[in-house]
Amino acid sequence: MTGEAGDRRRAPDRRKSKPDEPAAGPPLVLCPHCGSMVPAGEFCGHCGAHLTRGSASRRNAFAAVPSEPVVHLSIVTTLFPHLPHRRGGAFRWALLAGSVVVVILAALHLFAPATIAAVFMLPVLYLLYLYEVEVYESEPWLLIAATMVTGAVLGYAFTALTGGAVSGLQISGDTEGNLLLAGVVIPIVAQTLMLAGPLFLYFYRSALREPLDGLTFGAASALGFTLATTLTAIWPLLTGPLVGTGSPVDWALRLLSAGILIMLINATTTSLVTASAWLHRYDLRRAGRGWEATLLATVVVAVGAQVILGILSVVVSDLVLQVGIRAVAAVALLMYVRLVIHQSLLAEGAAHEIGPDAACPECHRIVPTMLFCPSCGVARAAAKQTRMHSATTK
Structure with a gap:
């Protein structure tokens, strides 16, 4: 009797599933928006619609970072969309710390170091972002050369050629000529040059x-271009005395405007056009896309914003008002970029497929691999693995 009981205890538990039986996955439900059978969850894994709220546009959950709404002011999650939300804190603190350093250096009349800190802040952060997310490891130098380096070379050449003409018009008092050149021609040509490197990658x-x-x-191209144009324009300051003269408040406003606001404006207008151009080639169902993300709309917004800001920079002489106008423009353009990103990620770019279970790079839950995480709703195209995550999983 004891032997039989021992044999029963050593025998496999018949109540447990056999090892060779596949684990049951989540039940399938019909998405009312795209008509696909998808795993049950908060979001449709195919079209990204919010299943529990019945919202196809899901404006409450940004497709790149579902914990944020689409209308949300964030430089990091807008221009660094591949960066997981949990890794964005370091970049936010770096951006804040860099701004504080610029203000402190300006308060100490160290205008040359403050200028260097201001103009290099965003480009350096963007290079760190490209390194961190491991998106383009196969050919990183080509991509950096075609975007940031090409933009910097074009920016230097452009400023060297046009700087003298603008100064001559200002000295001569030719208001109409200065308005036409500095307010219309230069912004349009500059925007075109910022698109040169990305368009090379688009075709090749x-x-x-x-x-x-x-x-x-x-x-990346816009940041390189703006870095070069700013350094070229203020080079005499950098080669001058270490301790400068002038109002620290004025210098702090000028440097933060050049180092953050103008950088953001150029980066957003350029990325609007390039994201829309790539979406035009990527999206397989253009009929379902809003007009905001069309190539024509983004080109009109980008060029229009550059021209309007160029004209206002000539007409408005008050520094505080100029900074305020650029701040409002930067915020509005960031919101528009988020809308374009959101619509781009919701675009159907692949055939309907339910892949094997895997950890979501954003929420880390084990879910079926699809275009969108059924649990948190992040677009797989945006949720890339970072170097830190790769190191911890090895």
């Missing part, structure tokens, strides 16, 4: 086909 690297690729290339 067709494998990089996702809209977020276009956004990344556009932002």
Whole structure:
């Protein structure tokens, strides 16, 4: 009797599932928006619609960072969309610390170091972002050369050629000529040059086909261009005395405007156009896309914003008002970029497929691999693995 009981205890538990039986996955439900059978969850894994709220546009959950609404002011989650939300804190603190350093250096009349800190802040952060997310490890130097380096070279050449003409018109008092050149011609040509590097990748690297690729290339090119134009314009200051003269408040406003606001404006206008261009090639169902993300709309917004700001920079002489106008423009353009990113990520870019279970890079839950995480709703195209995550999983 004792032997039989021992044999029963050693025998496999018949109540447990056999090892070779596949684990049951989540039940399938019909998405009312795209008509696909998808795993049950908060979001449709195919079209990204919010299943529990019945919202296809899901404006309450930004497709790149579902914990934020679409209308939300955030530089990091807008221009660094591949960065997981949990890793964005370091970049936010770096941006804040850099701004504080600029103000402190300006208060100490160290205007040259403050200028260097201001103009290099966003470009350096963007290079760190590209390194961190491991998106373009196969050919990083080509991509950086085609975007940030090309933008910097074009920016230097452009400023060297046009700087003398603008100064001559200002000295001669030709208001109409200055308004036409500095307010209309220069902004349009500058915006075109910022698009040169990304468009090269568009035609010669067709494998990089996702809209977020276009956004990344556009932002990098614009940051390189703005860095070069700013350094070229203020080079006499950098080669002058270490301790300068002038109002620290005025210098702090000028440097924060050049280092953050103008950088953001150029990065957003350029990335708007490039993201839309990549979306035009990527999206398989253009009929379901809003007009805001069309190529025509983004070009009109980008060029229009540059021209309006160019004219106002000539007409408005008050420094505080200029900074306020640029701040409002930067916020509005960031909101528009988020809308374009959101619509781009919701675009159907692949055939309906339910892949194997895997950890979501954003929420880390084990879910079926699909275009969107059924649990948190993040777009897989935006949720990339970072170097820190790779190191911890090895």
